[in-house]
Amino acid sequence: MQQEQNERTIPQSTRKAKLYGVGVGPGDPSLITLRAVEILQGMQVIAIPKSKMERESVAWEIAQAHCPSGVRILELEMPMTADKEILQAAWHQAAVKIKAELDLGHSVAFLTLGDPSLYSTYSYLLAILKSQLEPDQIETIPGITAMSAAAARVNWPLAIGDDPLIVLPGIEGLEEYEQYPNLVLMKVSRNLPDVLNHIQKTGAQAVLATRVSQTGEEIRLLSPGEVIEKVDYLSLVLYKKDRSEDLG
Ligand SMILES: C[S@@+](CC[C@H](N)C(=O)[O-])C[C@H]1O[C@@H](n2cnc3c(N)ncnc32)[C@H](O)[C@@H]1O
Known part of the structure; x- marks a missing residue:
């Protein structure tokens, strides 16, 4: 130290x-x-x-x-x-x-x-x-980081083995990253509808984590087809392409 x-x-x-x-x-x-x-x-x-x-x-x-x-x-x-x-x-x-x-x-x-x-x-x-x-x-x-705290909260690994981990700041054009196994989507309050559409399309597992470890914390597993209009700025999504290991 x-x-x-x-x-x-x-x-x-x-x-x-x-x-x-x-x-x-x-x-x-x-x-x-x-x-x-x-x-x-x-x-x-x-x-x-x-x-x-x-x-x-x-x-x-x-x-x-x-x-x-x-x-x-x-x-x-x-x-x-x-x-x-x-x-x-x-x-x-x-x-x-x-x-x-x-x-x-x-x-x-x-x-x-x-x-x-x-x-x-x-x-x-x-x-x-x-x-x-x-x-x-x-x-x-x-x-x-908030993403580490969110992963810990739901007992998910952020990445394992040789898998890459991609961290994205609430951007348009998520399709570009479709092939990656692990995504962290920060600042999702900007484009949550895009994120939800993407999850519906890919059938990935995803968790929406809001105000992790703060008063008002909300953690939810997102289901395909889910509609959420708005989220708090302090929200992120952990996204796993592979459903073979069900982490829910
Ligand atoms: C400007 S970035 C700051 C990131 C921060 N430096 C970190 O290490 O996590 C703000 C974004 O971080 C995420 N964030 C920060 N704190 C959070 C928390 N407690 N719960 C969920 N997301 C959080 C949200 O995606 C938010 O839009």
């Missing part, structure tokens, strides 16, 4: 402020790593990405029990839009705010639901900040 002094135990004059990308796991506060807890306990500033400033952050709800009381919260607006210009402006603004804290000597933990390296805004921030920081000023703390 990586041994490092807690941020608060190193005198401010001798420590270099760091950016931590902290994966807080899928929801259940007990599914956060010991390393993430260690980092959070020593933090001065917690950066929370929010799609709407008035909304509560799930990542903060998970992390707050592990943060020192009185920790400063830096809310960063990350609008949910496909507009590249708006997104880039938001990432740049967020990067400027984080860099300003680091320049003042304050370490910052940027919270990510699940793992910071999987479909996270953290990756865009890193791309901007990497050129402005020393390599030892950045540390990414992995987290349990």
